[in-house]
Amino acid sequence: MYTSESATTTPDITIRSGDERDVDNVLPLLVAYRQFYGLESELPALRTFLLQRLQQRQAVLWLALLDGAMAGFALLYPGFSTLSLQRRDLLHDLFVAPQARGIGLGRMLLQAIQAAAPAGSSLFLETAHNNHTAQALYRQTGFVADQHFGTWEWTSA
Secondary structure (H helix, E strand, O other), X not given: OOOOOOOEEOOOEEEEEOOHHHHHHHHXXXXXXXXXXXXXXXXXXXXXXXXXXXXXXXXXEEEEEEOOEEEEEEEEEOOEEXXXXXXXXXXXXXXXXXXXXXXXXXXXXXXXXXXXXXXXXXXXXXXXXXXXXXXXXXXXXXXXXXXXXXXXXXXXX
16 A cells, blocks of 8 residues: 655655544645535535545545645545556545645645555546646646546446
8 A cells, every 4th residue: 555654855845645643634625625626515524434435444645734734635546457457546636725836736746646656556547627737737747648448427326
C-alpha cells in the first residue's frame, strides 16, 4: 500500500500520507471539493464515509500542508486490472484550496503518490471534460488520456 517512509518537506510545504486522525482536519477541503463539483457538503455523511474507507483500508489519503495548515488532499482507491494483470488504483479525488493554488501543491501531491506507488502498479483518474487546469497538470506528470476505453456508469435504483 502507499506508504511514505519520510515526509517530503520544504520550509513551508509538507506532503504526507494521512490516516483516520486527519479526517476532521481535511473535512473542510472535502466539503470545498464537493462544492467545486456542485454537490452539497453533507458533512456528517462525508466524515463517516471517509473514516470508514480509511479504517477498512479501502482508501489511501494524501495531504498537502502549507505553513502547517491543510491546503490540499488526494484520495486513492486501490483496485486491480484483469487486462493488465496488475494493480490499478483509482486516483479519485485531488483538490487544492483556492488560496493555495499556483505554487505547485497539486504537482507535489501527484509526484509523492507516484513515488510511493507499489512497483508494477498504475494509476488512473477521471476529471471533468472542462477542467483544463487539472488536465494540463495530469499531462505534465506523465498521465496519458485513454484512447481505447470510454467511461460508462450505472447506478442502482
